Amino acid sequence: MSNDATQPLRVLVTVKQVLDPEAPPALLRAHPDTHEVSGRGVAPRLDPYSMHALQAALVLREQCAAERAVEIHVVGIGPSPSRNLYLRALASGADRVSLLDTASDPVTFGDSWATADRLARLVRHVRPDGWDLVLTGRRGADTNTGAVGAALARLLDVPVVTLATALRVEQSEGGPRVLVDQLADSGSNLLSAPLPAVVTVSHEVGEAPVVPFARMVEAKKMPLDILVPADLDGTESTGAPATTYALVGMQERDEHRTCELVEGSDAREAGRALARRLLELTA
Amino acid sequence: VGITGARVAPELYVAVGISGSVQHRAGMQSSQTVVAINNDPEAPMLHHADLAVVGDWHEVVAGMLDVMAGDGQPGPATAHRGDTVGAEP
Numbered sequence: 001m002s003n004d005a006t007q008p009l010r011v012l013v014t015v016k017q018v019l020d021p022e023a024p025p026a027l028l029r030a031h032p033d034t035h036e037v038s039g040r041g042v043a044p045r046l047d048p049y050s051m052h053a054l055q056a057a058l059v060l061r062e063q064c065a066a067e068r069a070v071e072i073h074v075v076g077i078g079p080s081p082s083r084n085l086y087l088r089a090l091a092s093g094a095d096r097v098s099l100l101d102t103a104s105d106p107v108t109f110g111d112s113w114a115t116a117d118r119l120a121r122l123v124r125h126v127r128p129d130g131w132d133l134v135l136t137g138r139r140g141a142d143t144n145t146g147a148v149g150a151a152l153a154r155l156l157d158v159p160v161v162t163l164a165t166a167l168r169v170e171q172s173e174g175g176p177r178v179l180v181d182q183l184a185d186s187g188s189n190l191l192s193a194p195l196p197a198v199v200t201v202s203h204e205v206g207e208a209p210v211v212p213f214a215r216m217v218e219a220k221k222m223p224l225d226i227l228v229p230a231d232l233d234g235t236e237s238t239g240a241p242a243t244t245y246a247l248v249g250m251q252e253r254d255e256h257r258t259c260e261l262v263e264g265s266d267a268r269e270a271g272r273a274l275a276r277r278l279l280e281l282t283a
Numbered sequence: 284v285g286i287t288g289a290r291v292a293p294e295l296y297v298a299v300g301i302s303g304s305v306q307h308r309a310g311m312q313s314s315q316t317v318v319a320i321n322n323d324p325e326a327p328m329l330h331h332a333d334l335a336v337v338g339d340w341h342e343v344v345a346g347m348l349d350v351m352a353g354d355g356q357p358g359p360a361t362a363h364r365g366d367t368v369g370a371e372p
Binding site: 021022023024025026138139141144202203253257258259260261262263264266267268269270271272273274275276277278279281282 | 286287295302304305306308312316317318319320325327329330331332333334335336337338339342343344345346347348349350351
């Protein structure tokens with residue numbers, strides 16, 4: 001690993017493609033037969049949680065600007081990733097994107113160890129000369145396990161710090177370290193770990209900003225590689241099983257409520273009508 | 284309130300200006316009675332509420348306070364930004 005502060009800091013950011021989590025849930029359907037969730041008319045997007053990790057990388061680049069360059073390399077796995085979606089990561093400031101298309105060898109929905117195994121081997125494949133920091137979102141918006149960052153650190157045999165609300169990199173006698181403000185129940189912890197390390201990023205850092213369309217067009221010229229599982233055949237095994245569990249069933253929760261729309265001559269009157277209706281219901 | 288925050292199940296949950304993302308609803312969907320106040324008639328929250336008002340929450344909440352103050356007539360109470368007790372995750 002690079003202990004030389006004159007060399008660029010090599011940051012990897014895991015970015016996932018998900019169905020838009022802000023989409024009306026009524027459009028989402030669970031398919032117990034194929035173990036998939038689909039959304040009629042629901043557009044995929046880059047996971048907002050991943051965008052927090054990308055934002056943390058961009059902030060780190062700003063912080064380090066006077067001392068050293070920060071290389072931002074986005075990695076991601078998933079079936080049939082959309083090149084156009086990942087252009088946003090490049091337009092936002094990432095230098096390169098490397099994706100593993102798992103369509104031919106899918107990972108079971110929510111299998112964090114299996115996901116971390118593919119990510120760890122992807123990281124080794126795309127960064128054979130090493131890296132300094134991996135940033136992930138605190139969880140995936142679709143699978144919601146929050147476990148991949150820690151599993152990835154275990155498989156890469158490096159420290160992990162979870163739930164960062166802010167981070168910075170400092171030189172110390174023993175080499176570079178990452179200092180992390182970690183979210184706690186009623187405050188924060190300040191943690192320090194030697195690089196290389198994995199840090200999972202909480203939403204307090206914000207999302208990477210939306211970029212102008214012209215930047216998206218320019219991003220089309222930037223490196224965006226899509227690999228297939230066979231490309232990783234030469235990488236060292238992580239020792240993790242390719243699959244840790246089977247998904248045997250899934251069903252939709254019945255959350256339907258019949259909504260009574262309360263109206264009034266204006267918004268204030270509607271508010272009064274609402275309060276009266278609530279009082280009736282609880283009488 | 285939500286997947287990354289608190290999970291609550293009160294008798295009455297009032298979602299003021301909350302769009303109703305899946306992440307948020309995971310934290311409150313067991314609530315007994317759900318009220319949504321939103322100026323967006325397309326907000327997903329409206330599909331998951333028992334009672335809803337489409338309108339500016341400042342006015343709607345002020346109207347609710349009128350009634351709670353006693354007589355249903357316009358009173359001095361006015362809602363201000365920052366009065367909310369919950370936020371999107």
